[in-house]
Amino acid sequence: QKEVEQDPGPLSVPEGAIVSLNCTYSNSAFQYFMWYRQYSRKGPELLMYTYSSGNKEDGRFTAQVDKSSKYISLFIRDSQPSDSATYLCAMALMGGGAQKxxxxQGTRLTINP
Amino acid sequence: SAVISQKPSRDICQRGTSLTIQCQVDSQVTMMFWYRQQPGQSLTLIATANQGSEATYESGFVIDKFPISRPNLTFSTLTVSNMSPEDSSIYLCSADLGTGGLELGYTFGSGTRLTVV
Structure with missing residues:
Protein backbone atom coordinates (compact mmCIF):
# COMPACT_ATOMS: atom_id res chain seq x y z
CA GLN A 1 0.00 0.00 0.00
CA LYS A 2 1.32 3.41 -0.95
CA GLU A 3 1.77 5.90 1.85
CA VAL A 4 -0.26 8.47 -0.07
CA GLU A 5 -3.05 7.60 -2.48
CA GLN A 6 -4.46 10.07 -4.96
CA ASP A 7 -6.89 9.46 -7.78
CA PRO A 8 -4.95 10.31 -10.94
CA GLY A 9 -8.06 11.29 -12.86
CA PRO A 10 -8.15 12.78 -15.39
CA LEU A 11 -10.88 15.07 -14.15
CA SER A 12 -12.71 17.37 -16.56
CA VAL A 13 -15.29 19.92 -15.42
CA PRO A 14 -16.97 22.99 -16.90
CA GLU A 15 -15.83 26.47 -16.02
CA GLY A 16 -17.40 27.75 -12.82
CA ALA A 17 -17.84 24.32 -11.28
CA ILE A 18 -16.65 23.40 -7.81
CA VAL A 19 -13.78 20.95 -7.96
CA SER A 20 -12.92 18.48 -5.21
CA LEU A 21 -9.53 16.79 -5.17
CA ASN A 22 -8.69 14.19 -2.56
CA CYS A 23 -5.89 12.18 -1.03
CA THR A 24 -5.78 9.48 1.58
CA TYR A 25 -2.74 8.45 3.57
CA SER A 26 -1.73 5.59 5.77
CA ASN A 27 0.99 7.08 7.99
CA SER A 28 -0.64 8.75 10.98
CA ALA A 29 2.67 10.46 11.76
CA PHE A 30 2.20 12.89 8.88
CA GLN A 31 1.61 16.34 10.32
CA TYR A 32 2.14 18.72 7.41
CA PHE A 33 -0.14 18.67 4.40
CA MET A 34 0.42 20.54 1.20
CA TRP A 35 -1.13 20.93 -2.21
CA TYR A 36 1.06 21.67 -5.18
CA ARG A 37 -0.05 22.73 -8.64
CA GLN A 38 1.99 21.69 -11.65
CA TYR A 39 1.43 23.15 -15.07
CA SER A 40 2.60 21.24 -18.09
CA ARG A 41 6.40 21.28 -18.47
CA LYS A 42 6.81 23.21 -15.23
CA GLY A 43 7.89 22.26 -11.73
CA PRO A 44 5.33 21.98 -8.92
CA GLU A 45 4.44 25.19 -7.10
CA LEU A 46 3.05 25.32 -3.59
CA LEU A 47 -0.63 26.18 -3.53
CA MET A 48 -1.65 25.62 0.06
CA TYR A 49 -0.18 24.35 3.26
CA THR A 50 -1.73 23.31 6.56
CA TYR A 51 -0.78 21.31 9.60
CA SER A 52 -4.00 20.96 11.53
CA SER A 53 -7.34 19.30 11.02
CA GLY A 54 -10.03 21.55 9.67
CA ASN A 55 -10.32 23.99 6.81
CA LYS A 56 -7.96 26.61 5.48
CA GLU A 57 -9.15 29.05 2.89
CA ASP A 58 -7.19 31.12 0.39
CA GLY A 59 -9.28 32.90 -2.19
CA ARG A 60 -11.05 30.32 -4.32
CA PHE A 61 -9.10 27.47 -2.73
CA THR A 62 -9.95 25.60 0.45
CA ALA A 63 -7.76 22.89 1.94
CA GLN A 64 -9.41 20.45 4.30
CA VAL A 65 -7.69 17.95 6.57
CA ASP A 66 -9.32 15.15 8.52
CA LYS A 67 -6.59 13.46 10.50
CA SER A 68 -8.96 10.99 12.10
CA SER A 69 -9.87 9.63 8.68
CA LYS A 70 -6.41 10.25 7.17
CA TYR A 71 -8.04 12.19 4.38
CA ILE A 72 -7.27 15.55 2.84
CA SER A 73 -9.09 17.54 0.20
CA LEU A 74 -8.63 20.59 -1.95
CA PHE A 75 -11.69 22.46 -3.12
CA ILE A 76 -11.61 24.95 -5.96
CA ARG A 77 -14.59 27.28 -6.25
CA ASP A 78 -15.58 29.10 -9.42
CA SER A 79 -13.04 27.08 -11.37
CA GLN A 80 -11.28 28.81 -14.26
CA PRO A 81 -9.57 27.43 -17.37
CA SER A 82 -6.30 28.71 -15.86
CA ASP A 83 -6.79 26.19 -13.05
CA SER A 84 -6.18 23.40 -15.56
CA ALA A 85 -3.10 21.62 -14.24
CA THR A 86 -1.99 18.58 -12.29
CA TYR A 87 -2.60 18.87 -8.56
CA LEU A 88 -0.36 16.95 -6.21
CA CYS A 89 -0.91 16.42 -2.53
CA ALA A 90 2.21 16.13 -0.40
CA MET A 91 2.80 15.27 3.22
CA ALA A 92 5.62 15.46 5.70
CA LEU A 93 6.41 14.32 9.19
CA MET A 94 6.61 16.63 12.14
CA GLY A 95 10.00 17.74 13.36
CA GLY A 96 12.75 20.23 12.92
CA GLY A 97 14.92 20.70 9.93
CA ALA A 98 14.16 20.00 6.33
CA GLN A 99 11.41 17.50 5.87
CA LYS A 100 11.12 14.79 3.29
CA GLN A 105 0.33 10.56 -7.80
CA GLY A 106 -1.27 13.81 -8.87
CA THR A 107 -4.70 14.48 -10.34
CA ARG A 108 -4.85 15.92 -13.82
CA LEU A 109 -7.59 18.57 -13.94
CA THR A 110 -9.05 20.26 -17.00
CA ILE A 111 -11.48 23.17 -16.74
CA ASN A 112 -13.47 23.55 -19.94
CA PRO A 113 -14.56 27.06 -21.01
CA SER B 1 10.66 33.05 -2.89
CA ALA B 2 13.82 31.60 -4.41
CA VAL B 3 14.04 30.97 -8.12
CA ILE B 4 15.56 27.72 -9.29
CA SER B 5 17.09 27.32 -12.73
CA GLN B 6 17.64 23.86 -14.06
CA LYS B 7 19.42 22.78 -17.19
CA PRO B 8 19.20 21.18 -19.57
CA SER B 9 15.44 21.42 -19.80
CA ARG B 10 15.38 18.29 -21.89
CA ASP B 11 17.72 15.83 -23.53
CA ILE B 12 17.70 12.66 -25.53
CA CYS B 13 20.59 10.39 -24.65
CA GLN B 14 21.99 7.09 -25.81
CA ARG B 15 21.89 4.18 -23.43
CA GLY B 16 25.11 3.61 -21.58
CA THR B 17 26.00 7.28 -21.46
CA SER B 18 25.73 9.73 -18.57
CA LEU B 19 24.00 13.08 -18.21
CA THR B 20 24.71 15.75 -15.63
CA ILE B 21 21.85 18.03 -14.65
CA GLN B 22 22.60 21.39 -13.12
CA CYS B 23 20.52 23.24 -10.56
CA GLN B 24 21.14 26.87 -9.65
CA VAL B 25 19.28 28.70 -6.88
CA ASP B 26 19.25 32.49 -6.79
CA SER B 27 19.79 32.58 -3.03
CA GLN B 28 21.72 30.51 -0.54
CA VAL B 29 19.83 27.49 0.68
CA THR B 30 20.73 24.82 3.19
CA MET B 31 19.09 21.78 1.69
CA MET B 32 18.59 20.84 -1.91
CA PHE B 33 16.62 17.85 -3.11
CA TRP B 34 16.55 15.80 -6.27
CA TYR B 35 13.32 14.13 -7.34
CA ARG B 36 12.32 11.85 -10.16
CA GLN B 37 8.87 12.05 -11.75
CA GLN B 38 8.15 9.12 -14.01
CA PRO B 39 5.27 9.35 -16.49
CA GLY B 40 1.96 9.16 -14.64
CA GLN B 41 3.72 8.73 -11.32
CA SER B 42 4.24 10.86 -8.27
CA LEU B 43 7.46 12.62 -7.40
CA THR B 44 9.96 10.29 -5.78
CA LEU B 45 12.82 11.67 -3.74
CA ILE B 46 16.20 10.49 -4.99
CA ALA B 47 18.47 12.19 -2.49
CA THR B 48 19.00 15.15 -0.22
CA ALA B 49 22.08 17.28 -0.79
CA ASN B 50 23.57 19.29 2.02
CA GLN B 51 26.48 21.58 1.25
CA GLY B 52 29.77 20.21 2.52
CA SER B 53 28.64 16.66 3.14
CA GLU B 54 27.77 13.53 1.23
CA ALA B 55 24.28 13.37 -0.20
CA THR B 56 21.75 11.17 1.57
CA TYR B 57 20.08 8.70 -0.78
CA GLU B 58 16.62 7.22 -0.47
CA SER B 59 15.94 3.53 -0.63
CA GLY B 60 16.33 2.28 -4.17
CA PHE B 61 18.78 4.96 -5.23
CA VAL B 62 22.56 4.61 -5.04
CA ILE B 63 25.45 7.01 -5.38
CA ASP B 64 27.09 5.07 -8.20
CA LYS B 65 24.02 5.52 -10.35
CA PHE B 66 23.08 9.04 -9.26
CA PRO B 67 26.18 10.87 -8.05
CA ILE B 68 25.41 14.30 -6.65
CA SER B 69 27.61 17.30 -6.07
CA ARG B 70 26.87 20.26 -3.83
CA PRO B 71 29.90 22.55 -4.05
CA ASN B 72 28.24 25.63 -2.54
CA LEU B 73 25.01 26.95 -1.10
CA THR B 74 23.48 27.88 -4.46
CA PHE B 75 24.37 25.03 -6.78
CA SER B 76 24.02 21.28 -7.15
CA THR B 77 24.36 18.69 -9.89
CA LEU B 78 22.81 15.28 -10.38
CA THR B 79 24.40 12.81 -12.78
CA VAL B 80 22.40 9.96 -14.21
CA SER B 81 25.04 7.36 -15.00
CA ASN B 82 25.12 4.45 -17.42
CA MET B 83 21.62 5.30 -18.58
CA SER B 84 19.02 2.81 -19.69
CA PRO B 85 15.53 3.45 -21.11
CA GLU B 86 14.13 2.91 -17.60
CA ASP B 87 15.85 6.15 -16.58
CA SER B 88 13.62 8.11 -18.93
CA SER B 89 11.85 10.51 -16.60
CA ILE B 90 11.60 14.08 -15.44
CA TYR B 91 14.25 15.01 -12.91
CA LEU B 92 13.44 17.89 -10.60
CA CYS B 93 15.60 19.93 -8.32
CA SER B 94 14.07 21.45 -5.21
CA ALA B 95 15.31 23.68 -2.45
CA ASP B 96 14.43 24.22 1.15
CA LEU B 97 14.11 27.95 1.72
CA GLY B 98 15.81 27.55 5.05
CA THR B 99 13.08 29.17 7.12
CA GLY B 100 12.72 26.13 9.32
CA GLY B 101 9.10 25.70 8.39
CA LEU B 102 7.13 24.21 5.58
CA GLU B 103 4.70 27.05 5.25
CA LEU B 104 6.62 28.42 2.33
CA GLY B 105 7.00 25.01 0.86
CA TYR B 106 9.80 23.80 -1.27
CA THR B 107 10.59 25.57 -4.50
CA PHE B 108 11.03 23.42 -7.56
CA GLY B 109 12.90 23.94 -10.78
CA SER B 110 11.12 23.36 -14.08
CA GLY B 111 12.68 19.96 -14.42
CA THR B 112 14.83 18.10 -16.92
CA ARG B 113 12.92 15.82 -19.27
CA LEU B 114 15.23 12.93 -20.07
CA THR B 115 14.63 10.37 -22.77
CA VAL B 116 17.03 7.46 -23.09
CA VAL B 117 17.07 5.63 -26.42
Missing part, protein backbone atom coordinates in the same frame (compact mmCIF):
# COMPACT_ATOMS: atom_id res chain seq x y z
CA UNK A 101 7.93 15.20 1.30
CA UNK A 102 5.85 12.24 0.21
CA UNK A 103 3.74 13.01 -2.83
CA UNK A 104 0.53 11.61 -4.17
Missing amino acids: LVFG
Whole structure:
Protein backbone atom coordinates (compact mmCIF):
# COMPACT_ATOMS: atom_id res chain seq x y z
CA GLN A 1 0.00 0.00 0.00
CA LYS A 2 1.32 3.41 -0.95
CA GLU A 3 1.77 5.90 1.85
CA VAL A 4 -0.26 8.47 -0.07
CA GLU A 5 -3.05 7.60 -2.48
CA GLN A 6 -4.46 10.07 -4.96
CA ASP A 7 -6.89 9.46 -7.78
CA PRO A 8 -4.95 10.31 -10.94
CA GLY A 9 -8.06 11.29 -12.86
CA PRO A 10 -8.15 12.78 -15.39
CA LEU A 11 -10.88 15.07 -14.15
CA SER A 12 -12.71 17.37 -16.56
CA VAL A 13 -15.29 19.92 -15.42
CA PRO A 14 -16.97 22.99 -16.90
CA GLU A 15 -15.83 26.47 -16.02
CA GLY A 16 -17.40 27.75 -12.82
CA ALA A 17 -17.84 24.32 -11.28
CA ILE A 18 -16.65 23.40 -7.81
CA VAL A 19 -13.78 20.95 -7.96
CA SER A 20 -12.92 18.48 -5.21
CA LEU A 21 -9.53 16.79 -5.17
CA ASN A 22 -8.69 14.19 -2.56
CA CYS A 23 -5.89 12.18 -1.03
CA THR A 24 -5.78 9.48 1.58
CA TYR A 25 -2.74 8.45 3.57
CA SER A 26 -1.73 5.59 5.77
CA ASN A 27 0.99 7.08 7.99
CA SER A 28 -0.64 8.75 10.98
CA ALA A 29 2.67 10.46 11.76
CA PHE A 30 2.20 12.89 8.88
CA GLN A 31 1.61 16.34 10.32
CA TYR A 32 2.14 18.72 7.41
CA PHE A 33 -0.14 18.67 4.40
CA MET A 34 0.42 20.54 1.20
CA TRP A 35 -1.13 20.93 -2.21
CA TYR A 36 1.06 21.67 -5.18
CA ARG A 37 -0.05 22.73 -8.64
CA GLN A 38 1.99 21.69 -11.65
CA TYR A 39 1.43 23.15 -15.07
CA SER A 40 2.60 21.24 -18.09
CA ARG A 41 6.40 21.28 -18.47
CA LYS A 42 6.81 23.21 -15.23
CA GLY A 43 7.89 22.26 -11.73
CA PRO A 44 5.33 21.98 -8.92
CA GLU A 45 4.44 25.19 -7.10
CA LEU A 46 3.05 25.32 -3.59
CA LEU A 47 -0.63 26.18 -3.53
CA MET A 48 -1.65 25.62 0.06
CA TYR A 49 -0.18 24.35 3.26
CA THR A 50 -1.73 23.31 6.56
CA TYR A 51 -0.78 21.31 9.60
CA SER A 52 -4.00 20.96 11.53
CA SER A 53 -7.34 19.30 11.02
CA GLY A 54 -10.03 21.55 9.67
CA ASN A 55 -10.32 23.99 6.81
CA LYS A 56 -7.96 26.61 5.48
CA GLU A 57 -9.15 29.05 2.89
CA ASP A 58 -7.19 31.12 0.39
CA GLY A 59 -9.28 32.90 -2.19
CA ARG A 60 -11.05 30.32 -4.32
CA PHE A 61 -9.10 27.47 -2.73
CA THR A 62 -9.95 25.60 0.45
CA ALA A 63 -7.76 22.89 1.94
CA GLN A 64 -9.41 20.45 4.30
CA VAL A 65 -7.69 17.95 6.57
CA ASP A 66 -9.32 15.15 8.52
CA LYS A 67 -6.59 13.46 10.50
CA SER A 68 -8.96 10.99 12.10
CA SER A 69 -9.87 9.63 8.68
CA LYS A 70 -6.41 10.25 7.17
CA TYR A 71 -8.04 12.19 4.38
CA ILE A 72 -7.27 15.55 2.84
CA SER A 73 -9.09 17.54 0.20
CA LEU A 74 -8.63 20.59 -1.95
CA PHE A 75 -11.69 22.46 -3.12
CA ILE A 76 -11.61 24.95 -5.96
CA ARG A 77 -14.59 27.28 -6.25
CA ASP A 78 -15.58 29.10 -9.42
CA SER A 79 -13.04 27.08 -11.37
CA GLN A 80 -11.28 28.81 -14.26
CA PRO A 81 -9.57 27.43 -17.37
CA SER A 82 -6.30 28.71 -15.86
CA ASP A 83 -6.79 26.19 -13.05
CA SER A 84 -6.18 23.40 -15.56
CA ALA A 85 -3.10 21.62 -14.24
CA THR A 86 -1.99 18.58 -12.29
CA TYR A 87 -2.60 18.87 -8.56
CA LEU A 88 -0.36 16.95 -6.21
CA CYS A 89 -0.91 16.42 -2.53
CA ALA A 90 2.21 16.13 -0.40
CA MET A 91 2.80 15.27 3.22
CA ALA A 92 5.62 15.46 5.70
CA LEU A 93 6.41 14.32 9.19
CA MET A 94 6.61 16.63 12.14
CA GLY A 95 10.00 17.74 13.36
CA GLY A 96 12.75 20.23 12.92
CA GLY A 97 14.92 20.70 9.93
CA ALA A 98 14.16 20.00 6.33
CA GLN A 99 11.41 17.50 5.87
CA LYS A 100 11.12 14.79 3.29
CA LEU A 101 7.93 15.20 1.30
CA VAL A 102 5.85 12.24 0.21
CA PHE A 103 3.74 13.01 -2.83
CA GLY A 104 0.53 11.61 -4.17
CA GLN A 105 0.33 10.56 -7.80
CA GLY A 106 -1.27 13.81 -8.87
CA THR A 107 -4.70 14.48 -10.34
CA ARG A 108 -4.85 15.92 -13.82
CA LEU A 109 -7.59 18.57 -13.94
CA THR A 110 -9.05 20.26 -17.00
CA ILE A 111 -11.48 23.17 -16.74
CA ASN A 112 -13.47 23.55 -19.94
CA PRO A 113 -14.56 27.06 -21.01
CA SER B 1 10.66 33.05 -2.89
CA ALA B 2 13.82 31.60 -4.41
CA VAL B 3 14.04 30.97 -8.12
CA ILE B 4 15.56 27.72 -9.29
CA SER B 5 17.09 27.32 -12.73
CA GLN B 6 17.64 23.86 -14.06
CA LYS B 7 19.42 22.78 -17.19
CA PRO B 8 19.20 21.18 -19.57
CA SER B 9 15.44 21.42 -19.80
CA ARG B 10 15.38 18.29 -21.89
CA ASP B 11 17.72 15.83 -23.53
CA ILE B 12 17.70 12.66 -25.53
CA CYS B 13 20.59 10.39 -24.65
CA GLN B 14 21.99 7.09 -25.81
CA ARG B 15 21.89 4.18 -23.43
CA GLY B 16 25.11 3.61 -21.58
CA THR B 17 26.00 7.28 -21.46
CA SER B 18 25.73 9.73 -18.57
CA LEU B 19 24.00 13.08 -18.21
CA THR B 20 24.71 15.75 -15.63
CA ILE B 21 21.85 18.03 -14.65
CA GLN B 22 22.60 21.39 -13.12
CA CYS B 23 20.52 23.24 -10.56
CA GLN B 24 21.14 26.87 -9.65
CA VAL B 25 19.28 28.70 -6.88
CA ASP B 26 19.25 32.49 -6.79
CA SER B 27 19.79 32.58 -3.03
CA GLN B 28 21.72 30.51 -0.54
CA VAL B 29 19.83 27.49 0.68
CA THR B 30 20.73 24.82 3.19
CA MET B 31 19.09 21.78 1.69
CA MET B 32 18.59 20.84 -1.91
CA PHE B 33 16.62 17.85 -3.11
CA TRP B 34 16.55 15.80 -6.27
CA TYR B 35 13.32 14.13 -7.34
CA ARG B 36 12.32 11.85 -10.16
CA GLN B 37 8.87 12.05 -11.75
CA GLN B 38 8.15 9.12 -14.01
CA PRO B 39 5.27 9.35 -16.49
CA GLY B 40 1.96 9.16 -14.64
CA GLN B 41 3.72 8.73 -11.32
CA SER B 42 4.24 10.86 -8.27
CA LEU B 43 7.46 12.62 -7.40
CA THR B 44 9.96 10.29 -5.78
CA LEU B 45 12.82 11.67 -3.74
CA ILE B 46 16.20 10.49 -4.99
CA ALA B 47 18.47 12.19 -2.49
CA THR B 48 19.00 15.15 -0.22
CA ALA B 49 22.08 17.28 -0.79
CA ASN B 50 23.57 19.29 2.02
CA GLN B 51 26.48 21.58 1.25
CA GLY B 52 29.77 20.21 2.52
CA SER B 53 28.64 16.66 3.14
CA GLU B 54 27.77 13.53 1.23
CA ALA B 55 24.28 13.37 -0.20
CA THR B 56 21.75 11.17 1.57
CA TYR B 57 20.08 8.70 -0.78
CA GLU B 58 16.62 7.22 -0.47
CA SER B 59 15.94 3.53 -0.63
CA GLY B 60 16.33 2.28 -4.17
CA PHE B 61 18.78 4.96 -5.23
CA VAL B 62 22.56 4.61 -5.04
CA ILE B 63 25.45 7.01 -5.38
CA ASP B 64 27.09 5.07 -8.20
CA LYS B 65 24.02 5.52 -10.35
CA PHE B 66 23.08 9.04 -9.26
CA PRO B 67 26.18 10.87 -8.05
CA ILE B 68 25.41 14.30 -6.65
CA SER B 69 27.61 17.30 -6.07
CA ARG B 70 26.87 20.26 -3.83
CA PRO B 71 29.90 22.55 -4.05
CA ASN B 72 28.24 25.63 -2.54
CA LEU B 73 25.01 26.95 -1.10
CA THR B 74 23.48 27.88 -4.46
CA PHE B 75 24.37 25.03 -6.78
CA SER B 76 24.02 21.28 -7.15
CA THR B 77 24.36 18.69 -9.89
CA LEU B 78 22.81 15.28 -10.38
CA THR B 79 24.40 12.81 -12.78
CA VAL B 80 22.40 9.96 -14.21
CA SER B 81 25.04 7.36 -15.00
CA ASN B 82 25.12 4.45 -17.42
CA MET B 83 21.62 5.30 -18.58
CA SER B 84 19.02 2.81 -19.69
CA PRO B 85 15.53 3.45 -21.11
CA GLU B 86 14.13 2.91 -17.60
CA ASP B 87 15.85 6.15 -16.58
CA SER B 88 13.62 8.11 -18.93
CA SER B 89 11.85 10.51 -16.60
CA ILE B 90 11.60 14.08 -15.44
CA TYR B 91 14.25 15.01 -12.91
CA LEU B 92 13.44 17.89 -10.60
CA CYS B 93 15.60 19.93 -8.32
CA SER B 94 14.07 21.45 -5.21
CA ALA B 95 15.31 23.68 -2.45
CA ASP B 96 14.43 24.22 1.15
CA LEU B 97 14.11 27.95 1.72
CA GLY B 98 15.81 27.55 5.05
CA THR B 99 13.08 29.17 7.12
CA GLY B 100 12.72 26.13 9.32
CA GLY B 101 9.10 25.70 8.39
CA LEU B 102 7.13 24.21 5.58
CA GLU B 103 4.70 27.05 5.25
CA LEU B 104 6.62 28.42 2.33
CA GLY B 105 7.00 25.01 0.86
CA TYR B 106 9.80 23.80 -1.27
CA THR B 107 10.59 25.57 -4.50
CA PHE B 108 11.03 23.42 -7.56
CA GLY B 109 12.90 23.94 -10.78
CA SER B 110 11.12 23.36 -14.08
CA GLY B 111 12.68 19.96 -14.42
CA THR B 112 14.83 18.10 -16.92
CA ARG B 113 12.92 15.82 -19.27
CA LEU B 114 15.23 12.93 -20.07
CA THR B 115 14.63 10.37 -22.77
CA VAL B 116 17.03 7.46 -23.09
CA VAL B 117 17.07 5.63 -26.42
